[in-house]
Amino acid sequence: MALSHQEIMHIARLARLKLSSDEQAHYGPQLTSILAYVGQLQNAAVEGVKPTHTVSGAINVTRADEATCISGETARETLLSQSAMRGGDFLKVPGVFQD
Amino acid sequence: MEVKNLTVRKIHEGLAKKEFSSVELTDAYLARIKKMNPSLNAFLTVTEDEALKEAQAADETNEARNAPLAGVPAAVKDVIATKGIRTTAGSKILERYTPPYDATVIEKLKKEGYVLLGKTNCDEFAMGGSNENSAFGAVKNPWDLSRVPGGSSGGSAAAVAAGLAPYALGSDTGGSIRQPASLCGVVGLRTTYGSVSRYGLIAMASSLDQIGVFSRTVDDAETVFNVIRGHDPRDATSIGSPPQKGETKRGCEDLKIGIPIEYVGKDWNAEGIEEGVKARVREAIAALEKQGAAVTMISLPHAPYALATYYILAPSEVSSNLARYDGIRYGGIEEIQSSAFVRDKSKRDVPHQSALIEWYEEMRARGLGAEAKRRTMIGTYALSSGYYDAYYKKAQQMRTLLRQDFENAFKEVDLIACPTSPTVAFKIGAKANDPLSMYLADIFTVAVNIAGLPGISLPCGFAPAPDTQQGSLPSKGENKREGVPLPVGLQFIAPAFKESALFSVGKFYQSVTDHHLETPPALSSSSYEVTSS
Numbered sequence: 001m002a003l004s005h006q007e008i009m010h011i012a013r014l015a016r017l018k019l020s021s022d023e024q025a026h027y028g029p030q031l032t033s034i035l036a037y038v039g040q041l042q043n044a045a046v047e048g049v050k051p052t053h054t055v056s057g058a059i060n061v062t063r064a065d066e067a068t069c070i071s072g073e074t075a076r077e078t079l080l081s082q083s084a085m086r087g088g089d090f091l092k093v094p095g096v097f098q099d
Numbered sequence: 100m101e102v103k104n105l106t107v108r109k110i111h112e113g114l115a116k117k118e119f120s121s122v123e124l125t126d127a128y129l130a131r132i133k134k135m136n137p138s139l140n141a142f143l144t145v146t147e148d149e150a151l152k153e154a155q156a157a158d159e160t161n162e163a164r165n166a167p168l169a170g171v172p173a174a175v176k177d178v179i180a181t182k183g184i185r186t187t188a189g190s191k192i193l194e195r196y197t198p199p200y201d202a203t204v205i206e207k208l209k210k211e212g213y214v215l216l217g218k219t220n221c222d223e224f225a226m227g228g229s230n231e232n233s234a235f236g237a238v239k240n241p242w243d244l245s246r247v248p249g250g251s252s253g254g255s256a257a258a259v260a261a262g263l264a265p266y267a268l269g270s271d272t273g274g275s276i277r278q279p280a281s282l283c284g285v286v287g288l289r290t291t292y293g294s295v296s297r298y299g300l301i302a303m304a305s306s307l308d309q310i311g312v313f314s315r316t317v318d319d320a321e322t323v324f325n326v327i328r329g330h331d332p333r334d335a336t337s338i339g340s341p342p343q344k345g346e347t348k349r350g351c352e353d354l355k356i357g358i359p360i361e362y363v364g365k366d367w368n369a370e371g372i373e374e375g376v377k378a379r380v381r382e383a384i385a386a387l388e389k390q391g392a393a394v395t396m397i398s399l400p401h402a403p404y405a406l407a408t409y410y411i412l413a414p415s416e417v418s419s420n421l422a423r424y425d426g427i428r429y430g431g432i433e434e435i436q437s438s439a440f441v442r443d444k445s446k447r448d449v450p451h452q453s454a455l456i457e458w459y460e461e462m463r464a465r466g467l468g469a470e471a472k473r474r475t476m477i478g479t480y481a482l483s484s485g486y487y488d489a490y491y492k493k494a495q496q497m498r499t500l501l502r503q504d505f506e507n508a509f510k511e512v513d514l515i516a517c518p519t520s521p522t523v524a525f526k527i528g529a530k531a532n533d534p535l536s537m538y539l540a541d542i543f544t545v546a547v548n549i550a551g552l553p554g555i556s557l558p559c560g561f562a563p564a565p566d567t568q569q570g571s572l573p574s575k576g577e578n579k580r581e582g583v584p585l586p587v588g589l590q591f592i593a594p595a596f597k598e599s600a601l602f603s604v605g606k607f608y609q610s611v612t613d614h615h616l617e618t619p620p621a622l623s624s625s626s627y628e629v630t631s632s
Contacts, residue, residue, distance in 0.1 A: 015479040018460035030534055038407040041493045051495030054306055055551030056293035061335040078199045084431025094454035
């Protein structure tokens with residue numbers, strides 16, 4: 001069952017990916033065939049089987065919630081330099097309001 | 100100084116005896132990289148200055164007397180964070196990223212006094228079986244430059260095969276160490292899930308990823324593994340385990356090896372495995388049988404579902420792990436500087452979208468490659484409302500069944516053996532238009548990751564590629580090189596936290612064979628030339 005154009009656009013939107021019309025035409029059939037292949041799992045007998053979420057068996061590994069201080073020019077500069085766009089001591093981001 | 104045949108052990112002994120210095124050694128490797136990397140594209144970043152400084156420090160402290168990796172040069176796959184050194188994960192979206200911290204494995208290696216030669220090329224975000232998905236160009240197989248080295252850790256595999264580093268770190272989520280090791284004729288170790296910290300490993304699929312080792316010998320892989328393993332409080336999935344030491348045996352009398360019938364078929368008649376691969380792997384297993392191993396066919400009943408399970412679990416976790424790449428964090432992409440992105444509100448599909456969302460969509464479209472997009476979309480679909488139960492949950496249930504299959508098999512046998520890859524190295528571009536055929540390259544490796552087990556690929560001989568075959572295949576026992584001889588890999592799988600069993604059989608196998616001593620012929624001449632078709 002081929003993915004419809006709407007489905008592809010919906011997935012792209014959820015994944016925050018802009019697809020050109022060429023890309024839509026290109027990825028659509030590929031996604032359809034991959035999903036068809038993995039879809040064979042539908043025929044597997046797994047009723048009543050407990051899902052495995054992690055193979056290590058470790059569950060809810062936590063540590064104490066401790067506040068640490070990151071101070072100093074170097075630390076600050078290191079953190080700020082990770083951003084794509086800076087305005088001095090500020091990080092620039094595109095607007096979050098719908099318009 | 101000739102370095103291409105050196106191993107970690109030989110280097111350690113040479114340094115301890117002061118036969119050469121780490122600086123001389125590092126100089127020699129750097130010169131080799133300078134000469135050959137333009138043709139191989141194995142390294143994305145060569146850390147020449149840092150390497151020489153580290154080598155000098157190693158020579159001064161002379162830790163080589165005690166620490167097996169002190170002063171020993173290494174290459175590191177570009178998915179592992181190295182402080183102050185560009186780390187790209189093979190992706191354009193990280194082209195401006197310099198990690199402010201070291202991965203735990205790097206911290207451990209630094210403590211040992213290792214020398215970093217550089218960061219190796221890989222498929223983008225470790226997704227691929229050929230290293231053709233890198234945003235920085237494909238890696239070439241040192242045995243035949245028109246062919247792939249395998250992936251996703253193609254750069255690390257090629258570097259070790261070409262003698263550009265005595266060992267390299269890689270990562271293996273679905274076979275990304277074992278498969279390129281097989282295609283490049285080197286040892287590739289995938290570790291038990293949880294045995295090596297993932298802190299600082301750029302996450303692809305968090306329940307499947309593990310850092311592992313490429314080397315020429317199993318002995319070296321064991322040495323490096325014992326340095327990088329260990330519980331790490333910064334990785335909540337890591338588990339402590341004792342050091343793993345392979346025994347040096349005289350034979351295999353008490354070794355029980357099982358071959359999954361679902362992989363090779365009854366009497367090895369499975370389609371899809373090249374004849375040359377079958378021949379070499381069967382010869383290797385026969386060699387162990389001659390030394391006393393008991394070889395039987397075993398069953399992993401759910402193995403036919405492993406690939407489908409993997410290609411639901413991995414893309415799902417990928418879609419989640421790649422969500423952080425928004426074009427704002429991690430330095431963004433180069434085009435930001437030129438402000439090439441201009442919003443065109445008249446062309447939008449969604450009215451009243453925020454600039455931020457449009458930014459995400461645009462930056463990710465430009466920064467992520469095709470395979471990353473494909474897997475993100477598959478994963479997004481599988482996890483989306485209405486589909487979670489049908490895909491992801493089912494895959495997690497199949498995961499339980501696959502683990503049980505292995506547990507049951509290991510009640511009968513000590514180790515499982517099979518080909519690592521169904522084929523030898525294929526031509527660059529051969530699978531470019533068929534993602535599904537690329538996924539099939541992982542058919543013998545993915546179940547191991549799903550079950551969280553350790554696995555190793557060992558060089559077990561050579562076979563010509565079917566697409567260059569002239570005349571007949573070399574017959575059993577004959578290792579004549581006709582056509583283009585390409586490496587074949589033998590895979591062993593052990594129970595969880597039993598890397599020692601892999602090391603034992605591997606060291607023994609390498610004591611009675613010499614495939615791992617072969618080096619690519621094209622690189623033997625002192626003036627390196629491109630020779631193959």
